[in-house]
Amino acid sequence: MKVRLKFQKYGAMKFIGHLDVMRYFQKAFRRAGYDSEYTKGFNPHQIMSFAAPLGVGLTSDAEYVDIGLISCEEPEIMIRKINEVMTEGFYVTGFHILSEPAENEKKITAMSLVSSADYLVSLKDGYLLDNLSDGMEPLDDGYPSGSESDGMTSIEKFREAFRSFYAKNDITILKRTKKSEMSVNIKPMITLVSFDEIEYKENLRDGVLYLSKPVDGSYNLETESKADVYENAIKVYMRLDTGSAANLKPELVMEAFCNEMSIPYNPYAWQVHRLEIYTRDETSGNLISLDRLER
Amino acid sequence: MRKLALSDEILLSVEKPARYIGGEVNMRVKDPKNVDIRFCMCFPDIYEIGMSHLGIQILYDILNRREDTYCERVYSPWVDLDKLMREKKIPLFALESQDPIKNFDFLGITLQYEMCYTNILQVLELSHIPIYAKDRGENDPIVIGGGPCSYNPEPIADFFDFFYIGEGETAYNELLDIYKACKNAGKSRREYLERVAQMEGMYVPAFYDVDYNEDGTVKGFDKNYDGAPDRVMKQVEMNLSEAYYPTKPLVPFIKATQDRVVLEIQRGCIRGCRFCQAGMIYRPTRERDPEYLKKCAYEMLKSTGHEEISLSSLSSSDYSQLQELVYFLIDEFGSKGVNISLPSLRIDAFSLDVMGKVQDIRKSSLTFAPEAGSQRLRDVINKGLTEEAILSGAAQAFESGWNRVKLYFMMGLPTETEEDIEGIAILSDKIAREYYEIPKDQRQGKVSIVSSTSFFVPKPFTPFQWSRMDTPEEYLDKQRYLRSKINEQLNKKSIKFNWHEAELSELEGVLARGDRRLSKVIYDAYMAGCLYDSWSEHFDYDKWLKAFEENGISIAFYNSRERSEDEVFPWDIIDAGVSKSFLLREYRRAKNATETPNCRELCVGCGAKKFAGGVCFEDKNLLAKASGELKGQEVSYEG
Structure with a gap:
């Protein structure tokens, strides 16, 4: 049977790359005592697929891995047993058994279903964003002061700048691939922007959560977000197109924002945290988070 | 956090x-x-x-x-x-x-x-x-x-x-x-x-x-x-079956060189190859109890989640309970997708059977370490491996479906002649010929022989601790000579030839048998930027040469000099168990190309018996059984 696990990846584990996370989970299932299904042949390997590989340096509350198991236990017990063999920085929060594809149905992987993802992007402490036009350079020590120039705090200034950036109809960037460069308008790929946790959560509650329901027999632990919290409190929530059809990385949005504001873009200054991954329901067009998706 | x-x-x-x-x-x-x-x-x-x-x-x-x-x-x-x-x-x-x-x-x-x-x-x-x-x-x-x-x-x-x-x-x-x-x-x-x-x-x-x-x-x-x-x-743990064994080893996130459970089945080696430091300093050979090892294997696979288990020892074939242990591991864990790897195994019917069960024959290659190209030189180093054994092992393997062989040799061994070097080329070719003895319709494509040579570095506490070591120039001449000889072979296209860097080996030689005066050279080389010397892309030979020169220290003094029998060595302060007189006896026998029986055939009084255990005190029945396998060969040793 195929099962889906939802897990958090945080702290020092953000430095572990995707391939190593795969190896880690292969070993973790064996430690937890669950026999997985293997591919046939002389070099058998576990049947395992991740929804959307997370880049090195990013943290997440919503990583998904689908795996074939020979047998399994109650979702609650599965989650507990797997968490017992996890290291700090990996924490399983959700589990459900996936519905088998009908005979004439094609097998689909989680990865092919992904269409959107939510991110929280925070400015790390120690990087200056006090005066946007002064650029953002790492401070030797300490934090950017919340000093008020022009009667605005740095948080307000950031929000205002980001709002005006997002208000543009056309945000064109140069997308670099191995072979070529092309200009792309990323504006349509950004479908939600929020600066406030309460606002973001209300939006979730009244939006995607309202329009879908949990899968029968699934289990989800109530957990705190593992996103790092920074004293400077400069942050933005975003929903971006993700997946094979259209893919926009939050780093690219921040780079475009910095370019727009004429601030040198420092990739180390921003902490990107993934909050959720969604698929788009073919009939209704609604977004469904992968832990609420039966297949 | x-x-x-x-x-x-x-x-x-x-x-x-x-x-x-x-x-x-x-x-x-x-x-x-x-x-x-x-x-x-x-x-x-x-x-x-x-x-x-x-x-x-x-x-x-x-x-x-x-x-x-x-x-x-x-x-x-x-x-x-x-x-x-x-x-x-x-x-x-x-x-x-x-x-x-x-x-x-x-x-x-x-x-x-x-x-x-x-x-x-x-x-x-x-x-x-x-x-x-x-x-x-x-x-x-x-x-x-x-x-x-x-x-x-x-x-x-x-x-x-x-x-x-x-x-x-x-x-x-x-x-x-x-x-x-x-x-x-x-x-x-x-x-x-x-x-x-x-x-x-x-x-x-x-x-x-x-x-x-x-x-x-x-x-x-x-x-x-x-x-x-x-x-x-030196300190020796005589009770390896109750000794600590880490049943919860660390598992790195990134792929380490050993991405598997390592089970140390024994310590020490009975063989007594004369170039091998490990074979001397880890004496006496001590085995771990197979029941203890089975328990460890189970716990370690469980605690790590590794998909592979490897048996570790200097010569696995000499572990007396090998078959029992290996078949247990295959039966117990093979079905759970656990791969079993067996390095340092002699090629025989048992090992081929095991390897056929646990590996993909098409992908794996067989490894032989004849170390020297001629029988005479293999006797000098006391390798105890005959050409017949290599060829028949290869033939059996080819019949079982293997078509790739790796061979390890050393160049620059004491008493080496051009004939011995040519022997490397000839032996590589003979193994290839063995493959083409198989009827064409039963072969798995072409045979591939990879012959690798490293340069011999004399080490302390070996019978060759008195030996002169070749200079990089001499090594390179030998390597070129071997290259030319390989090119003369019938199956030259099937033989790939690899070699180690000579300068690195030269430095290893100095540091291995050096004395306290080298501390300053190491310090100066480091200060000049030397680091990760074992990584060829970082090894900076010229900086090392300069450090030696500036300290007035001659590399030739340490490497290119046959030491006299009564010379006091910097490492004489250490008592490694094997006595200097035993090592000297062995050095003399080496020069006469005389083999020395292994520890299970005959005790030759190396000195390790004073640790009161291990192979030195093994059951005499076992000893008789071991010598029975010699099929009437006479076992004798005269110092």
Whole structure:
């Protein structure tokens, strides 16, 4: 049977790359005592697929891995047993058994279903964003002061700048691939922007959560977000197109924002945290988070 | 949440940040505030190599069993991080607590190969610990060396407070107990080292002054502290079946060289190959109980989640319970997708059966280590492997479906002639011909023979410790000669020829048999930028040559000189069990190309019997059985 696990990846584990996370989970299932299904042949390997590989340096509350198991236990017990063999920085929060594809149905992987993802992007402490036009350079020590120039705090200034950036109809960037460069308008790929946790959560509650329901027999632990919290409190929530059809990385949005504001873009200054991954329901067009998706 | 010593910005700008964050599966977590002793174990090479080392896992386990001690780890930062740490003056830290090592009580460094010596200085300097032991103060960690290279610790003697000679299982607890007592009593560093020097197996180099003869050879060791022993006796763990074994080994996030469970089935080797240091210093051969190993295998697979288990020993085929153990592992774990790897196995019907069961024949290759190309030279080195055995092993393997063979040889062995070198080409060709004996319709494509040669480096505590070593020029001539001979073979297109770098081997030779005067050369080479010398892309031969030159030290003195039989060696201060008279007997027999029987055939009195156990005291029935396999060959030994 195929099962889906939802897990958090945080702290020092953000430095572990995707391939190593795969190896880690292969070993973790064996430690937890669950026999997985293997591919046939002389070099058998576990049947395992991740929804959307997370880049090195990013943290997440919503990583998904689908795996074939020979047998399994109650979702609650599965989650507990797997968490017992996890290291700090990996924490399983959700589990459900996936519905088998009908005979004439094609097998689909989680990865092919992904269409959107939510991110929280925070400015790390120690990087200056006090005066946007002064650029953002790492401070030797300490934090950017919340000093008020022009009667605005740095948080307000950031929000205002980001709002005006997002208000543009056309945000064109140069997308670099191995072979070529092309200009792309990323504006349509950004479908939600929020600066406030309460606002973001209300939006979730009244939006995607309202329009879908949990899968029968699934289990989800109530957990705190593992996103790092920074004293400077400069942050933005975003929903971006993700997946094979259209893919926009939050780093690219921040780079475009910095370019727009004429601030040198420092990739180390921003902490990107993934909050959720969604698929788009073919009939209704609604977004469904992968832990609420039966297949 | 664990705090990291390095900032995100640094970690995201270096290669493989997972090398520096710790937090691995089975990492021991303790509150440093609740322990009396903080110990940092170091493997002075890159993380992926260091994490693959069994010895550190054993010691990590032993030390962390103590409630009063927190043992952590450190490896050499790669060159990218090295640069950043120097620029930003970040002190080197232990992976577990991420605390600076300079605040620890001990830094234990394992010495697995000579070419890591500059990396030791890197670890010390980045830790902000004085590089020379004499410059360290009361608050600096005590720096301990151990592992195979500590059998001749003299070239690095100036950098260490003391060396632990032999196996770590026996005396670490006592070392730490004494340390704690000294610390509580407010004793000084010097007083602790005096106590250490009186323990068996501990060598405190500062307590000895070395005298030299006019010709540059060692005259003798003068003690400057009366409590120090005249010779330091190596430590041996005689009960390997109840000894500590780390059943919860660390599992790195990134792929290490050994990404598998390692089961040490025995220690030592009965064979007595005359070039092999491990075969001499780990005597006597001691086996672990197969029932104990089965239990360990089960627990270790469970605690790590590894998909592969590897049996570790110098010569697995000599483990008396091998078949029972291997078939157990296959039956028990094979169906669960666990792969079983068996290095250092003699090729015979059993090993081919096992390998056919656990490996994909099409992908794997067979490995033989004839070491020398001619029978005469194999007798000189006491390899005990005949051409018939190699060819029949290869033939059996080819019939079972293998078509790839790796061969390992050494060039520059004592008494080597052009005929012996040509023998490498001829033997490679004969193996290829063996393949084409199989009817064409039964062959699996073409045969592939990879013949690799390394340059022989004479090592202390081997019968060849008196030998002259070839110069790089001589080596390269030999390599060219062999190349030409391979090109003359019928199957030359099936034979791929690899060789090692000569300059690296030359330096390894000097450091292996060097004395205390080399400490300055190593220091100067390091200061000139030498680091990661065992990595060919980082090895800078010219800088080393300059360091030798500036110190007026001749490489030829250490390498290109046949030592006289009565010469005092820098490592004579160590008692490794095997006696110098035995080694000399063996050297003379080597020159006459006379073989010496292995430990199960006949005891030849090497000296290791004084450890009172292992193969020296094995059941006589077993001995009879072993010699029965000799099929009437006469076993004799005259010194």
